[in-house]
Amino acid sequence: MLVVAITSFGYLHGPQPDARACYDLRHQFRDPHLRPELRYLTAQDAPVRETVMATDGVLALVHAIAATVDAYLAGGRHRSATVADALAAVLSGDTETAAAYRVADLADRYKARGLAVDVHHRDLDKDVVHR
Structure with a gap:
């Protein structure tokens, strides 16, 4: 099962977390x-x-971010499936x-x-996608 971790944060409270994707909403939308x-x-x-949610553009952004996640999760039968297993x-x-994937020591934890x-x-x- 693939897991998506979502972290909200305020820049005034510290640096942004390390993330595959980060969306900075400070300048695009009015601050409540x-x-x-x-x-x-x-x-x-x-x-x-x-x-x-009534702010212009926010709902569209939610849809766009969901589409971005879909793109990251769109895997095939090799990399994403191997990593998932x-x-x-x-x-x-x-x-x-886990030993077959060379991560038995991690699994032991x-x-x-x-x-x-x-x-x-x-x-x-x-079917295999031909490129």
């Missing part, structure tokens, strides 16, 4: 902080959520399978955690 009635609320409060072996603590991992290879059985 400028409205006194929203200043001490958070994104989990309905008035902030409604204000932000290796990661599944690691996270499930399956050291025997997860063995006691008892994580259930579900991997889905969407395109593994599709």
